[in-house]
Amino acid sequence: MERRNFMRTALAGSAAMGASLGALAAADATPAGGGERAYMAGLLQKMAEPVLSNMASGALQKKFTLELSPTWDGRDQRVAYMECFARLIAGMAPWLGLPDDGSAEGRTRRRLQQMALQSYANSVDPASPDCLLWQGHGQVLVDSAYFTNALMRAPHALWEPLDATTKQRIVQQVKNLRRIDPPYINWLLFAAMNEAWLLSIGEQHDPMRMNVAIRKVNEWYVGDGWIKDGESFHFDYYNSFVMFPMLVEILEVLEKQNGPFWNAKPVELLAQALKRMQRYAEHLERFISPQGTFPPIGRSLTYRSAAFQPLALLAWRKQLPASLPPGQVRAALHAVHKALWSAPSNFTEDGFLTIGFAGHQPELGDWYSNNGSMYIASASFLALGLPATDTYWTAPALDWTQKKAFAGARFPKDYPVTY
Secondary structure, X not given: OHHXXXXXXXXXXXXHHHHHHXXXXXXHHOOOOHHHHHHHHHHHHHHHHXXXXXXXXXXXXXXXXXXXXXXXXXXXXXXXXXXXXXXXXXXXXXXXXXXXXXXXXXXXHHHHHHXXXXXXXXXXXXXXXOOOOOOOOOHHHHHHHHHHHHHHHOHHXXXXXXXXXXXXXXXXXXXXXXXXXXXXXXXXXHHHHHHHHHHHOOOOOOHHHHHHHHXXXXXXXXXXXXXXOOOOOOOOOXXXXXXXXXXXXXXXXXXXXXXXXXXXXXXXXXXXXXXXXHHHHHHHHHHOOOOXXXXXXXXXXXXXXXXXXXXXXXXXXXXXXXXXOHHHHHHHHHHHHHHHHOOHHHEOOOOOEOOOOOOOOHHHOOOOOEXXXXXXXHHHHHHHHOOOXXXXXXXXXXXXXXXXXXXXXXXXXXXXXXX
């Protein structure tokens, strides 16, 4: 009965998508951050609606036409559906977790949440056409971590309402992924995230998978807010995509649950990791040009705005460093989103994301890239998890660092840190 209710609620309003987007866009004239919030919520809905409406009805794998990188490595293409759903929902979770309200945004959010719940049910239901690929290629370990990260970010909205059978199936599928031996790179954090989520819901978990990941990431710290991805340094945005957000959120669970960690206290490691992520966030903010552009460097460039996940995460957690006032971060991220997402070719005619950076640029895809991979871009929308009344949205917009610098205004110099 619960699943049928999910379906009825989720799909009843799908025809209202255009009206809902129009209502959000109409708010663009509101003071302070109201316009930015309306733009962000409308853009996230545009990204999410085709995925969740189809997956809730068991039609995603039928309707989602795959686009593969020109250098695709030949792995089972069905990994794309897990990537699409899991990465999308990880970024949406804080927004979906907001309390219900009577606003146009609130009604849209509630409908998408119901779609997400049915999508979670379908993802592990062997009888559903949209049961995800939990076996086979090791890529599932990567995206299972986004799948569980979303449940950790919004348990009241995404985990607790699920029926007992779906919960049991999810737990079992996640535990079964211990069959995958992760390489000593950022993949260690994917295994650790799953165990942290299991710990957070009181399930049997493997402390070793968390502890090894935390110790290795700390060994890879090179200083001034930057972490290597394995034994060598890569100048890219993997500190944003994986390293800092997952490290901090895993440590939060360890600290809250008083989990075991060899010869160290999770509370101290969490404080250290948070300070380092705040420092890295200062660098990210300085990357943003006066026009909202930023350096197109490194691997996985097609993840677009996910490069700014740490700024969005810190904003949502109310943990931005004192050097980055909320109105400044909001204005800077709004400029980034406008610069990246203005090109219509970011989306197909059916509304799904394409491979690219600022538009459709398939040649930028890596050997592991498909259009499902692109949904990690939702990670830059985490600040939508703050209510519209929060100071992040109501504070006056401020110029960000490069905008001040190139206007000849005063701006703070930058110095390295030693923590």
